[in-house]
Amino acid sequence: MVTRTALLYLSRQHRLKNVLSGMPGFKQITRRFIAGENIDDALEAIRELNAMGITASFDHLGESISSEAEAEADVREYLHVLDRIGETGVDSNVSVKPTQLGLDIDESLCLGNIRRIVEAAKAKNNFVRIDMEDSSKTDATLRIFFKLRKEFENVGIVLQSYLYRTARDLEAVLAAGGRVRLCKGAYDEPESAAFPKKSDVDANFISLMKTLLKSGIYHGIATHDEAMIRATREFAETEKIPRETYEFQMLFGIRRDLQVGLAKAGFRMRTYVPYGEYWYPYFMRRLAERPANIWFVVRSLFRG
Ligand SMILES: Cc1cc2nc3c(=O)[nH]c(=O)nc-3n(C[C@H](O)[C@H](O)[C@H](O)COP(=O)(O)OP(=O)(O)OC[C@H]3O[C@@H](n4cnc5c(N)ncnc54)[C@H](O)[C@@H]3O)c2cc1C
Numbered sequence: 684m685v686t687r688t689a690l691l692y693l694s695r696q697h698r699l700k701n702v703l704s705g706m707p708g709f710k711q712i713t714r715r716f717i718a719g720e721n722i723d724d725a726l727e728a729i730r731e732l733n734a735m736g737i738t739a740s741f742d743h744l745g746e747s748i749s750s751e752a753e754a755e756a757d758v759r760e761y762l763h764v765l766d767r768i769g770e771t772g773v774d775s776n777v778s779v780k781p782t783q784l785g786l787d788i789d790e791s792l793c794l795g796n797i798r799r800i801v802e803a804a805k806a807k808n809n810f811v812r813i814d815m816e817d818s819s820k821t822d823a824t825l826r827i828f829f830k831l832r833k834e835f836e837n838v839g840i841v842l843q844s845y846l847y848r849t850a851r852d853l854e855a856v857l858a859a860g861g862r863v864r865l866c867k868g869a870y871d872e873p874e875s876a877a878f879p880k881k882s883d884v885d886a887n888f889i890s891l892m893k894t895l896l897k898s899g900i901y902h903g904i905a906t907h908d909e910a911m912i913r914a915t916r917e918f919a920e921t922e923k924i925p926r927e928t929y930e931f932q933m934l935f936g937i938r939r940d941l942q943v944g945l946a947k948a949g950f951r952m953r954t955y956v957p958y959g960e961y962w963y964p965y966f967m968r969r970l971a972e973r974p975a976n977i978w979f980v981v982r983s984l985f986r987g
Pocket residue numbers: 813814815816841843864866867868869870905906907908909932933934937938954955968969970972973976
């Protein structure tokens with residue numbers, strides 16, 4: 684727990700990125716979790732996944748930007764990604780982060796930016812998932828989602844089972860006909876906002892998963908936790924909920940065995956594929972989720 688908190692603290696210390704980036708071989712290490720630096724790298728990874736019966740979601744790495752120009756560059760990147768998905772025919776949607784598209788500058792700027800991406804995706808019969816960041820952004824992110832949901836069918840949201848508020852938010856999202864990606868939550872949250880105990884986060888995940896599966900709306904169950912996956916499969920079987928009405932989701936490079944296994948067993952499986960140069964906070968959150976990953980980094984560095 685202390686290690687997780689420390690790593691999440693370091694994920695916000697951008698000077699460390701410069702130190703790590705300067706270390707020989709570090710780029711290679713990030714490739715464990717990140718498909719590469721540009722769209723072509725991500726496309727290559729997605730083609731491999733598609734060949735195994737796994738769909739994808741493009742994530743252009745970026746968050747907490749502080750200028751309109753950076754947000755505009757990210758909008759253009761996503762418009763380009765949607766074009767490339769259309770041209771290449773890969774089976775993938777896109778995931779965006781509100782603070783990558785200007786949420787810290789101005790909420791209406793961010794809304795307008797995400798709207799442009801959702802509009803372009805609609806024209807291409809594609810789908811945009813709005814990622815959920817730390818709990819200081821939840822209200823604004825949901826406001827943006829609800830506004831867009833009134834205009835568009837092809838937009839979905841992420842909800843996190845570690846937050847106390849999520850059961851209530853889920854009711855409102857379902858009432859709006861919203862599609863949800865359910866995950867546990869990856870940020871450092873105070874006890875006033877999130878369950879401190881993993882067992883409570885897991886119990887909430889299972890309870891939310893059941894509500895999602897019974898809603899009649901297509902949702903994503905995003906986890907690498909075998910207990911959560913088993914609970915989902917068992918619930919779907921007992922309730923006779925067809926496999927085509929929901930999907931499992933996992934992150935690039937994590938539990939590939941489970942990803943391939945679920946796809947082979949006939950479940951819908953989607954992998955989130957991050958790419959880009961702004962890898963640092965994403966990479967550090969992946970280390971925080973499983974401190975044993977630090978040993979992988981240390982071993983790789985010593986191996987040179
Ligand atoms: C598709 C997808 C999208 C996501 N989007 C968001 C989002 O928008 N907002 C948000 O806050 N979080 C997001 N997350 C992250 C999520 O909240 C969790 O932090 C992360 O998935 C780890 O939780 P877990 O459910 O896998 O369970 P855990 O209990 O953390 O892990 C269960 C098991 O999974 C494996 N595992 C988990 N993480 C790792 C890792 N980093 N490296 C190696 N093995 C690992 C280990 O075997 C571990 O024992 C997303 C996750 C996925 C899969």
